[in-house]
Amino acid sequence: MTDEEIIKQILQGNRDAYRFLVEKHQSMIFRTCMGFLHDKDETEDLTQEVFIQAFQSLQKFKGSSSFSTWLYRIAVNASLNKIRKAKKSSLFQRLGFFHGNDQMKTFDIPIPENEIPENAFLLDEQKQMVQSALNSLPENQRTAIVLSKYDDLSQKEIAFIMNTSEGAVEALIQRAKANLREKLLSLSKKSIK
Amino acid sequence: MNCNLCKHELNAYREGRLPEGIRAQVKAHLESCEDCMAVYNLETIADKVFNHEKVIQPNPFLSTRIMAKIETMEQHANSRESIPFYSRVVKPALISVSVIAAVYTGVVVGNVYQPASQTENIPVELTYFNDAALESVDLLSDN
Numbered sequence: 001m002t003d004e005e006i007i008k009q010i011l012q013g014n015r016d017a018y019r020f021l022v023e024k025h026q027s028m029i030f031r032t033c034m035g036f037l038h039d040k041d042e043t044e045d046l047t048q049e050v051f052i053q054a055f056q057s058l059q060k061f062k063g064s065s066s067f068s069t070w071l072y073r074i075a076v077n078a079s080l081n082k083i084r085k086a087k088k089s090s091l092f093q094r095l096g097f098f099h100g101n102d103q104m105k106t107f108d109i110p111i112p113e114n115e116i117p118e119n120a121f122l123l124d125e126q127k128q129m130v131q132s133a134l135n136s137l138p139e140n141q142r143t144a145i146v147l148s149k150y151d152d153l154s155q156k157e158i159a160f161i162m163n164t165s166e167g168a169v170e171a172l173i174q175r176a177k178a179n180l181r182e183k184l185l186s187l188s189k190k191s192i193k
Numbered sequence: 194m195n196c197n198l199c200k201h202e203l204n205a206y207r208e209g210r211l212p213e214g215i216r217a218q219v220k221a222h223l224e225s226c227e228d229c230m231a232v233y234n235l236e237t238i239a240d241k242v243f244n245h246e247k248v249i250q251p252n253p254f255l256s257t258r259i260m261a262k263i264e265t266m267e268q269h270a271n272s273r274e275s276i277p278f279y280s281r282v283v284k285p286a287l288i289s290v291s292v293i294a295a296v297y298t299g300v301v302v303g304n305v306y307q308p309a310s311q312t313e314n315i316p317v318e319l320t321y322f323n324d325a326a327l328e329s330v331d332l333l334s335d336n
Contacts, residue, residue: 018263022256030251035243044251051259052266123245130242149243177204184235 003067010058022051028151029075035146036079038131046082050075072161076143133183141176144169194222199229203236
């Protein structure tokens, strides 16, 4: 059964059919959100929000693009909104930190059990460096690189999701890689000092 | 090969997409250039981190959680619609009006009341309790 057929059933009142869509697409939406948030719990919450938002707006889905593209757009917008909100509140968090009544946010990515502690620590440092470099990118570059690296989407698919041309996506990814490289270099120099 | 060209080919080099000739040139340049080697190592680390995050799977009960949340939201919406007009609108309105009336009455009654100290003429029956009119105790003592 195609996504469009399932959507038709849902709109006819069979709400339980939505479970099929959720189960089919949850991994890809989770990966996309993970590329923006880097935290499993937060990503699960956001994935839930995305699917609820999609369910509530299902009547607006006209089928001009595929359901997965439409879902990707919702996920990217939700992720960017969440990051914007977090940035706004970060000023207050920093003020709280100076007063000593707040803890700095740490990333929480599970380390595979078979990794020895030294490697796990190194990987954790590396993760934070890469995540920090990725977070410093402008929104459109970040979106393009996340869809490319985390979801392995082609430039054509990314162009469709971002509503732009393939050439623009190619340029965005090139700029994102160059910026990421610069940022990683400067962060690694700082960590050596 | 110069640094710019080397950096340009790094992605393809890492992914093994370069023809043998260019691959050998990039390899030779990396072995002789510390800066390019540093970039290569950092990009390899970045790819490692991306791949590490990519394989993290959501909770297997995520879809159940999502469906339960949707069901709860729908039930909530339906229960709001099923509440009769009296309970939804009239009752809260009556309570609000009662509270406003009680506050207004309190204010009015409070303004009507005046304490005895603020009255100009003390009533006759209260003069016995007027301390100012009592005889001084000093005058009654022998000293």
